[in-house]
Structures are given as structure tokens and as C-alpha cells.
Amino acid sequence: MAEPHAVSQKLPQSETDAAPEPDLLDAYRLMVLARATDERCLMLQRQGRIGFYAPLMGQEAAQVGASRALAPQDWIFPAYRELAVALARGVPLRAIFDQLLGNADDRIRGRQMPNHFGFRDVNFVVASSPIGTQITQAVGAAMAAQRRKDSIVTIAFFGDGATSSNDFHAGLNFAGVFQTPTIFFCQNNQWAISLPREKQTRSATLAEKGSAYGMPGVLVDGNDFLAVYSAVREARERALSGGGPTLIEAEVYRFGPHSTSDDPKRYRTEEQLAAAKERDPILRLKGELVSAGRWTEELDHQLWEEVRTRVTRTFEEAEKAKPLDPRSIFDDVFAHVTPQLAEERAQFDAELRDGVLKL
Amino acid sequence: MSEMNIVQAINRTLRDAMKEDPDVLVLGEDVGVNGGVFRATDGLIREFGAERVIDTPLSETGIIGTAIGMSLYGLKPIAEIQFLDFIYPAFDQIVSELAKFRYRSGGQYPAHVVIRAPYGGGIKGGIYHSQSTEAYFCHTAGIKVVIPSTPSDARGLLFSAIADEDPVLFLEPKRIYRSLTGEVSDSQEKVPFGHARVVREGSDVSVFAYGAMVPVAQEAADALGRDGVSTEVIDLRTLVPLDEAAVLASVEKTGRAIIVHEAARFCGFGAELSAILAEKALYSLKAPVLRVTGYDTPFPYALENVYLPNPERVVRAVRQSLQAG
Numbered sequence: 001m002a003e004p005h006a007v008s009q010k011l012p013q014s015e016t017d018a019a020p021e022p023d024l025l026d027a028y029r030l031m032v033l034a035r036a037t038d039e040r041c042l043m044l045q046r047q048g049r050i051g052f053y054a055p056l057m058g059q060e061a062a063q064v065g066a067s068r069a070l071a072p073q074d075w076i077f078p079a080y081r082e083l084a085v086a087l088a089r090g091v092p093l094r095a096i097f098d099q100l101l102g103n104a105d106d107r108i109r110g111r112q113m114p115n116h117f118g119f120r121d122v123n124f125v126v127a128s129s130p131i132g133t134q135i136t137q138a139v140g141a142a143m144a145a146q147r148r149k150d151s152i153v154t155i156a157f158f159g160d161g162a163t164s165s166n167d168f169h170a171g172l173n174f175a176g177v178f179q180t181p182t183i184f185f186c187q188n189n190q191w192a193i194s195l196p197r198e199k200q201t202r203s204a205t206l207a208e209k210g211s212a213y214g215m216p217g218v219l220v221d222g223n224d225f226l227a228v229y230s231a232v233r234e235a236r237e238r239a240l241s242g243g244g245p246t247l248i249e250a251e252v253y254r255f256g257p258h259s260t261s262d263d264p265k266r267y268r269t270e271e272q273l274a275a276a277k278e279r280d281p282i283l284r285l286k287g288e289l290v291s292a293g294r295w296t297e298e299l300d301h302q303l304w305e306e307v308r309t310r311v312t313r314t315f316e317e318a319e320k321a322k323p324l325d326p327r328s329i330f331d332d333v334f335a336h337v338t339p340q341l342a343e344e345r346a347q348f349d350a351e352l353r354d355g356v357l358k359l
Numbered sequence: 360m361s362e363m364n365i366v367q368a369i370n371r372t373l374r375d376a377m378k379e380d381p382d383v384l385v386l387g388e389d390v391g392v393n394g395g396v397f398r399a400t401d402g403l404i405r406e407f408g409a410e411r412v413i414d415t416p417l418s419e420t421g422i423i424g425t426a427i428g429m430s431l432y433g434l435k436p437i438a439e440i441q442f443l444d445f446i447y448p449a450f451d452q453i454v455s456e457l458a459k460f461r462y463r464s465g466g467q468y469p470a471h472v473v474i475r476a477p478y479g480g481g482i483k484g485g486i487y488h489s490q491s492t493e494a495y496f497c498h499t500a501g502i503k504v505v506i507p508s509t510p511s512d513a514r515g516l517l518f519s520a521i522a523d524e525d526p527v528l529f530l531e532p533k534r535i536y537r538s539l540t541g542e543v544s545d546s547q548e549k550v551p552f553g554h555a556r557v558v559r560e561g562s563d564v565s566v567f568a569y570g571a572m573v574p575v576a577q578e579a580a581d582a583l584g585r586d587g588v589s590t591e592v593i594d595l596r597t598l599v600p601l602d603e604a605a606v607l608a609s610v611e612k613t614g615r616a617i618i619v620h621e622a623a624r625f626c627g628f629g630a631e632l633s634a635i636l637a638e639k640a641l642y643s644l645k646a647p648v649l650r651v652t653g654y655d656t657p658f659p660y661a662l663e664n665v666y667l668p669n670p671e672r673v674v675r676a677v678r679q680s681l682q683a684g
Binding site for chain 2: 075077105107108109110111113116119120125126128130133135136137138139140141142143144145147148154166167169170172173174177178300331332333334335336338339340
């Protein structure tokens, strides 16, 4: 049985707080890694080597900026598009690929579709598909941290569509009432599958919804790494000093489809996408680094080459991992297998033995 | 030992569990200052403070969603849903989140929340204060469903629920919250899950019930006993996990099975019991399995008394079974 708590890259204990100044090159490299992984995964899905994928391209600065403003002990409640957050937390790329493949090394034991990963060792709570449900959970964890007097924040990641969900309302309302140390980080990528942002709500901004719950609402350019970093850092400091929750709206644009099952040509034009891509967060940070004399086209070319090779090789390694033990299907439903499940497993064993089950 | 009713037993148990473990806390609507609309949490806020007896805004999804977050973080939240009828705004959190956290995380994030909810009819509560919809939850993998029928079991099963590593829906038969009293131990002895209680032994027919239907079955058994029919009454106590062995053993002995629940019949818990008997006890059965249940209608207000199974209906079903073969 795979050890679910196994850690391959643990953050050092001494690193108890977020860095005062973000390392822009480190952030850039992470964003490139996320983008290269995304591009590769879309291809792998088309090749039939993974079953599904939900790309984040366009949201790299928002995700890395938010992550770098957090401390390792903070708890992350992701939606299902937070690849760059996981990478920024130090999750090995291999662990991401193991999850996409659902192999024997998968930390969540093949239980969910690609992108729905979770890594307890870096306080990255496991994702689910229902929209917004993680928002109230993030508030509850923050209430628990308050009770334990732990100096941490919880952060819920969600999209513009989630602002219409029951749990957005309930979560922000509870957080306001109990003044929890929670950051509500909305990546407004303009699209909830096919529904454009302006049809999601009549509100002029999503950020302004914060005021109805008695908390600051901050609108930030999600393509601007430093702007996101500063907004989240400020929200974190406010939360830790007893100032309660903050709603942050990071304006981004989803460059890719909602998922590999989606065809965005049905609801948006190439012109819209091209216009959005002019504000590509990766090109923006690269431009800033080049202007500051810290980066060159040549170094950039090298980086992309290295990263693409690493991504390809790591995926090929993950493909060589053993398949899951089929009997593990009955594990983790409850802490201990119930008599009913034991009976089903016995029948499963017999069917497996008789070749009735096709693996 | 003290004599008390079910509400008092629950109140006492919550207090004892909170005294014992600082991670145990209670949250829900009106549970603090007001002590709960049924007074199950009466006095807890005075003893443990508003940090551990949390009056929440009026949102069931908020209650269960935050309880899940607390649990992931390491606390042991006991959430009260004021009436089972109002649990549906939290259905997504219970079915899609709470029940699946352990599984979907590969064991990394077990979520343990005890959800207490009064259920069932008999208090003139109409459609929305009377329903018995345990089957929805029994159908969901990953959550246990527990229904006590006595003050003593309420205490022992609630201790088990709080100590359990899995999510537990703890349904309280509000109709007999106060009408039924009994001796309750001062100890913290648990009643283990998955162990049905033989309420009375019998040899002619088995009657399976839980919650507020247990006294109904008992009354029917008393009446049948006066006519020389020996009725075995089994209180299932926990629907998930089910004590299937106890069910089968009883039917193997008596050859006749009557299932009593106030929930609607179609796809109710009795359907599962009946299927188990058909699969595993067919050759022991002398007569068809019969169900005495609520009807497949919404729960009525003015006609509540004819909706809920009563002892006479149980007696009638037993006689029908005895005549069948």
C-alpha cells in the first residue's frame, strides 16, 4: 500500500514566514514550468496518454504571486486549476504526473480525475469538482486555527463562476461574522466554461462583493506578479493581526479551454483571445526582468529548453510507474473496512480471479 | 446511574465529551445562548464559552462546510442541524465533500464531523419538521448513519460517534425526546456501531425497527404477546454500518420479518433490509417480508396520525405474515 503521507520535498522548518521580498527569477521559472507543463498536458491528452486536463495558462502570475505571499504553514484550499500553486508549494512535478495518470504512486490513489490533487505535507488540501465548496471549508480551518491560536491564514482559490455559489455567500458571511484569518482569492478568468463574467453577476466588480460581508475587497491585475503578491501579502498581514478576511479579485484571462472536453470557439472569438494574450503574465514578467538587466533572450531560450525536457522526461518516468492495486478501490471509504464492504471486496476478489473484471 | 430522557442524555453526553477533550466543539443555529430549539445544548455556552459553543449564521452549508474545515485542521466539531428537514442546503457539503474527503485524498485528509439532527414525525410539525430521510444518506459511501431509540443508547452511541474516525450522521428521534425516560450510566461507556440491540426475544416473528419506531414495535409485541404470539423486536441502532448478522440470525430463527420505519416505503431503508433477506435468508422465510412504513407522499400535517406507523398496523402486518404460511 502506498504511504499517503510520504514526502519527497519538504519545506524547511526554519522557513516559517513568507519572504519579505519575492524572488522574481524564482517566480518566473515557476511560471514557465507551469506553462510548459500545461502545454505538454494538453498534448498528452490529445495523444490519449492522460484522460483529461484543465489548463491554467493565463493564470500563472496570479497563482505564483499569491503562493509566494504565503508561508508554508498557511493552508491552501484550491479549486481544480491550481497547478502553479502546487508547484510553488514545492510539490514535485512527478507527483503531479502521478496524479494525472492515477498510477500506484499517486498520492490520492487514483481516486479523482486529473487536476484534483492534494498534498497534505505542504498544506494543499485535496481539490474537488463541485464549485465553491472549498470556500466554507477554508473558513472552518481558519476558525480552528484561531481556536488553536496558530498564527496562520487559510486561502481559498476559486473562479468568477464560484461567486454565484452558495458556499461563496456562506463562506464570506461566516468569515465576516467570525473575523477569520482567511483570504478569498478569486481568479476572475472571465469565463465559467461558456458563461462570460458579465453574465455571472450584475456587480461592476467581484471585489466589491466583499463590502457586503464587512471585509475589504481588492481588485488587482492578475497578470502582474508583484501586484498580486502585494495584495495577498497585505491581506495576510491584516488577517494575522486580527483584521479579519479579505476578498481579492485577480483579473486574468483563461487562454485555454475550460478543460480538454471544452471547445471555446463555441462562445468566444479568436480576436478576444488574441487581445487577452497581449497581456500574457509570463511575457510581462519576462519583460520586467529583461528591462532590469536580470534576464536575456538567450537565457530565456535555455530555460524553456531545459524545462520542456524536464517535463517530458518526468512524465515518461511517471508512465513507467506501477498500476494501482485494484483492491485499493475499497480502501479509505471509512477508516476501517465495514462488513458490507468486506463482503463486496470478497466478491470482487472472486470476480477478479475468474477474469470477470477487465482491468 | 440517573433517570433521564433522550434530550437530557444528549446534553449530558455533549457536556462530558467537551469536558474531556478541548478539541470537541458544538456549532449550529441557536445552539449557544438559546441552548438549541430542543434544548439539547442547554447550558453548554455558560460552561464552555462562545468559542466552543458557536451560534452560527443561518446557513446549513456554512455550518457543515466550516465544520469540515475545522475537522481537517484537527478539531472535533459536532454540528447541529436544527431539523433534518433543513439539511438540504448542506447536502452538497455532506454528500460531495464530507463523505468523500478520506477517499478522494487517498487517506491524506480524513474529515470527521458529527452531524446531529432531530428527525421524524409525531410532533405536529407538518411537512418540514417531520421527515425521516435517512435513506438519502445511507446511500452515500463514506458516512455512517446512527439512530438511537433510548436515553442510554443516545449516550453510548453519541460517545461512539464523537470518538469515531469517520463522519457520522446522528439522527435523534424527536418524537420521543422527552416522552421516554430511562436509566443512563454516568460512565462514558460507548455503544459500538454495527451492533443491533435485541429489544425482546421472540420465536414467531421478527420486527425490525429503529429510532421512534422501536417503542411502536414494542407496543405491538406486547399486544401480540397477550394473544400468544412471540415477537422478537430488533433495534438496528446503526443503519450504516448495519448489523446484518443480527438481522439474519433473527430471521433464521423466526422465519418471518416485518420492517417498520416512518420513512416513505419506496427505496426506504426497509427495501435494503428486504433485499438482504431475499438474498441471504430466502430459505428461512416462511412468509413474504412485509414493510410497515410511511406512505410515498409528502409528510402530511393534519393527517400525521394516519401517516405514521402505529402498533395496530404492526400487529396487522404480523398477523398477515402468520397467516401467509
